[in-house]
Amino acid sequence: MIAAQLFQPDALELQEFLREQLLEPGRWLQIGGEMEVVYVGRAASTADAGDYLLMLKPDRTLQIHAAKGIKPLNWQPQVDSLELLEDDGRVVLVAERARPQEIVRVAFLETAFALALTARDEGGLVLHGSEAEMQRSLAAHPELIEVGLELLDVELPVGVGGVDLYARDQHGRIVVVELKRGRATHEAVHQLERYVNRIRDTVADEVRGILAAPEVTAPARTRLEELGLEFCEVTALPELDDERDAQPGLFAGRDEDDHSAR
Amino acid sequence: MIAAQLFQPDALELQEFLREQLLEPGRWLQIGGEMEVVYVGRAASTADAGDYLLMLKPDRTLQIHAAKGIKPLNWQPQVDSLELLEDDGRVVLVAERARPQEIVRVAFLETAFALALTARDEGGLVLHGSEAEMQRSLAAHPELIEVGLELLDVELPVGVGGVDLYARDQHGRIVVVELKRGRATHEAVHQLERYVNRIRDTVADEVRGILAAPEVTAPARTRLEELGLEFCEVTALPELDDERDAQPGLFAGRDEDDHSAR
DNA sequence: GTTTCGATATCGGTT
DNA sequence: AACCGATGTCGAAAC
Numbered sequence: 001m002i003a004a005q006l007f008q009p010d011a012l013e014l015q016e017f018l019r020e021q022l023l024e025p026g027r028w029l030q031i032g033g034e035m036e037v038v039y040v041g042r043a044a045s046t047a048d049a050g051d052y053l054l055m056l057k058p059d060r061t062l063q064i065h066a067a068k069g070i071k072p073l074n075w076q077p078q079v080d081s082l083e084l085l086e087d088d089g090r091v092v093l094v095a096e097r098a099r100p101q102e103i104v105r106v107a108f109l110e111t112a113f114a115l116a117l118t119a120r121d122e123g124g125l126v127l128h129g130s131e132a133e134m135q136r137s138l139a140a141h142p143e144l145i146e147v148g149l150e151l152l153d154v155e156l157p158v159g160v161g162g163v164d165l166y167a168r169d170q171h172g173r174i175v176v177v178e179l180k181r182g183r184a185t186h187e188a189v190h191q192l193e194r195y196v197n198r199i200r201d202t203v204a205d206e207v208r209g210i211l212a213a214p215e216v217t218a219p220a221r222t223r224l225e226e227l228g229l230e231f232c233e234v235t236a237l238p239e240l241d242d243e244r245d246a247q248p249g250l251f252a253g254r255d256e257d258d259h260s261a262r
Numbered sequence: 263m264i265a266a267q268l269f270q271p272d273a274l275e276l277q278e279f280l281r282e283q284l285l286e287p288g289r290w291l292q293i294g295g296e297m298e299v300v301y302v303g304r305a306a307s308t309a310d311a312g313d314y315l316l317m318l319k320p321d322r323t324l325q326i327h328a329a330k331g332i333k334p335l336n337w338q339p340q341v342d343s344l345e346l347l348e349d350d351g352r353v354v355l356v357a358e359r360a361r362p363q364e365i366v367r368v369a370f371l372e373t374a375f376a377l378a379l380t381a382r383d384e385g386g387l388v389l390h391g392s393e394a395e396m397q398r399s400l401a402a403h404p405e406l407i408e409v410g411l412e413l414l415d416v417e418l419p420v421g422v423g424g425v426d427l428y429a430r431d432q433h434g435r436i437v438v439v440e441l442k443r444g445r446a447t448h449e450a451v452h453q454l455e456r457y458v459n460r461i462r463d464t465v466a467d468e469v470r471g472i473l474a475a476p477e478v479t480a481p482a483r484t485r486l487e488e489l490g491l492e493f494c495e496v497t498a499l500p501e502l503d504d505e506r507d508a509q510p511g512l513f514a515g516r517d518e519d520d521h522s523a524r
Numbered sequence: 525g526t527t528t529c530g531a532t533a534t535c536g537g538t539t
Numbered sequence: 540a541a542c543c544g545a546t547g548t549c550g551a552a553a554c
Contacts, residue, residue: 002294007264033263042391042499043531045532047385047386048387050382053290059329059330059331065319066384067321070325074532077535113263119312121329122335127305129306130545160543182548186528194452236305237306339549391532393531394530422527422528444531445542479541
């Protein structure tokens with residue numbers, strides 16, 4: 001995994017290292033030390049000299065981390081052009097992105113280490129519990145929302161955006177379902193309201209709106225009731241402990257559902 | 263900056279390294295190599311064995327990066343408990359978070375390197391061009407939105423959320439301004455609509471709504487016009503080139519504004 | 525502690 | 540290329 005390494009390099013050594021490694025395709029660079037970082041683009045920022053860690057991945061994404069936080073201090077989601085300069089005896093890296101026009105400029109004051117790595121293709125990440133998965137499960141088992149519910153469509157386009165689940169209840173009324181994988185806020189209610197109003201105006205006079213989520217905030221619940229809309233508790237993940245029977249079958253046929261949904 | 267380093271360690275050496283370094287406060291750990299990562303919490307994920315980079319910062323945030331993307335493959339914004347285990351001859355790190363209850367489990371298959379760093383306190387980051395800064399500037403110079411506009415309030419609470427700028431125009435009409443630092447979408451229009459309706463219901467019959475942003479999407483603009491709301495072009499950052507005169511004074515008195523706003 | 529909103533959001537899908 | 544919505548969003552401020 002390590003293709004090249006360098007410790008406590010001076011400016012000249014670092015420059016040589018970078019000049020060489022930046023030309024190698026697929027390199028994953030990590031440089032730790034004292035740096036100054038300036039960003040100008042959608043916004044602009046300046047970081048005083050400090051101990052940071054620069055990471056330049058093979059896909060030309062750049063991030064500079066400080067000792068705190070999940071998020072980097074500065075970053076560049078796509079580096080289109082990379083320049084290596086010298087300024088006042090310091091090595092300077094300028095990473096530019098064309099659209100939006102943005103620049104991250106890193107000046108290396110004192111470098112503790114520089115690593116050039118090679119990484120094999122990553123093994124795929126499989127994520128469960130996304131809203132998309134929830135949608136597939138509920139589309140295959142609409143009775144988990146309400147007995148007698150008959151699915152008519154998923155992601156039905158209505159003005160801007162799409163209705164998560166579009167269905168008909170046992171009394172023949174149109175039902176609009178808005179899904180949230182986490183606690184639903186007033187924004188979700190607002191989204192549901194928008195869809196219900198649109199369907200009411202264009203399709204049927206009587207339309208029910210259901211917000212389906214594991215939880216709902218108090219203000220959202222209040223607003224729901226004011227609007228005559230409903231809430232239905234559904235979980236995005238099967239229970240982690242022995243309580244799997246609490247929501248029987250929600251994910252029982254997931255693999256099959258995945259296929260049937262495509 | 264480097265407190266300890268280890269290359270191509272076997273399981274025993276890695277375990278000893280971690281046991282030692284995890285007890286040291288303030289350590290910034292980086293481990294590169296082949297790992298398997300499992301996450302269970304709000305959602306759940308599994309990453310097949312692959313070359314990843316684990317970073318555990320002194321503030322007990324954890325992230326595991328793959329070779330692609332700004333965002334980590336897996337992460338933990340706050341590690342409340344950290345456990346070092348052994349499973350089938352492999353070193354395993356389990357990082358747990360209490361609320362929400364979440365676990366990230368990393369199994370080290372083959373480690374290329376492990377670094378323990380110490381980092382001085384970071385120099386502060388100064389960011390310009392945030393919506394908050396925009397708000398301060400426009401609050402100090404409401405004439406940049408419209409001649410004769412008189413500011414009444416900022417972040418005026420109205421039901422849920424707050425009105426960015428609350429003002430009165432030269433004809434005495436109430437004006438609600440919604441700010442966006444980037445291109446405004448239909449969501450911003452919706453937010454504005456909600457505020458305008460609320461003010462209309464509770465304060466004055468005639469209320470104007472202005473969406474102030476550098477740009478607006480076409481659908482959002484259409485929706486704005488349907489609702490009888492207005493758009494005003496304002497920029498979040500002063501121009502980067504010589505065209506600073508294009509928006510004279512927007513940030514001219516920024517420092518003073520900052521003080522007066524506090 | 526809960527809720528809300530901003531973010532250089534990033535990221536992926538669809539039109 | 541623009542637009543839209545989800546995200547294990549994260550993070551901070553207001554309440």
